[in-house]
Amino acid sequence: MRDPEKARTLGKVARPRLYEQLMEQILGYVESEQLGPGDRLPAERDLADQLGVSRATLAQALVALEVLGVIDVQHGTGAVLVYRPSMAALLRKLREHQNRLPEIVEARSTLEVKLAALAAERRTPEDLAAIDEALAVMADEIARGDRGVHGDELFHQAITAAAHSAVLAQMMGFIGEMILETRIESLGQPGRPEVSLAAHRGITEAIRAGDPQAAAAAMGGHIDVVSDVPLLH
């Protein structure tokens, strides 16, 4: 798809964004000062001055840290730490080399197997209808000679929705794009779409029957097959 590769090849050289550097510096500060959860960061004006940047830019860095859950910025009070530095440092490292396919597959498997089991327990008639609809879309796409990518995505989204777990769904969204990559890859193999569709039907029946174990097993098997692509790219 896009190519964010260019910067990654040589490591962390290309880092043109100031706010990203600031995040690391702030994290470093937290570490050096031995700050823990609940402790407050220096005032924005002081911190900006100390780091040699404007408040506007510092504000961007704080937003980024807030989105990552590292700090909690409170109007009138200040920015308080949520995580201890070790966690934050961990988080930071990962951002550098994500997109590692085996791990993604692993994560996907973990989540979707659980989602399938939950869906079997919690699916409403509407959920089942959505799943059936997704199956129909995929079957239609395949019948037209398409790879069924869209229907495939719809199916997994419907399963996710049927599990009725916002948190798990959120995590699925988190790795959503990466999953999409592997999925398109997989459906590109000859005969694969038909196999996937059949697997989907099996999963659907288990969910319809309200059998969590069968649903989990079916989903697990499906993902194993789907993920077994020669990772030539």
Place this chain on the structure above:
Amino acid sequence: MRDPEKARTLGKVARPRLYEQLMEQILGYVESEQLGPGDRLPAERDLADQLGVSRATLAQALVALEVLGVIDVQHGTGAVLVYRPSMAALLRKLREHQNRLPEIVEARSTLEVKLAALAAERRTPEDLAAIDEALAVMADEIARGDRGVHGDELFHQAITAAAHSAVLAQMMGFIGEMILETRIESLGQPGRPEVSLAAHRGITEAIRAGDPQAAAAAMGGHIDVVSDVPLLH
């Protein structure tokens, strides 16, 4: 618009931030315009004008979206979409009612059971040393009459690290704060710290023995116990 009730769960106060609203509006725009991955957002100046905010504030929203992986802002070119709108819309919805304890426990269980199994397969001697160290810290804290919160956290961090899965670790970080809450709660119950410590030792032995199934089972049991707090708060 805002949801004051959600503040209860974690003791947080609903805090209206302009950049958060902007994120949603931008996501809504993406949806309404049917933009997909690769498409570009309007120029910052136009978008800021259109949304009735300053560029500085819009920049914060863009940073947040970038950190979440929704867009990729390129100097001289513009902000290009990374996720397809449906994914983004999903992400957005969840932001509204996260912090739902049962779901958090469920997610935690899913992740940590898997992490324990992986740790049993992949742990290095260093990983084991870190886990033992965490156990020692927790034992020491309890001996001093403390609740052992710190050691508990260290333990789970060590397990996470020993699983050697950056993606799963990232997801743990994602729900980390919420988990911390439930953990502190749990260890506050009389006699709980000792029970937890014993459970930790059991998990550790399974990991040391390289037995993924035993490790997963031990972790699953542990989390069931820990999570069984009367949710009176």
Place this chain on the structure above:
DNA sequence: TCACTCTCAGTGGCCTAGCCTCCTAGACCC
């Protein structure tokens, strides 16, 4: 004609300066 260079308009990056709102500790009053 082709290919190469150069220029420039448009875009994001970042800054300064300022005013507003919110929170809270401490003075103040009862």
Place this chain on the structure above:
DNA sequence: GGGTCTAGGAGGCTAGGCCACTGAGAGTGA
């Protein structure tokens, strides 16, 4: 004591400006 008021410090957001980067078209030479 216990409640109320207030000033200062904190973050929220804006306006306007200049700089750096990108990409495409104009211009140039072979």
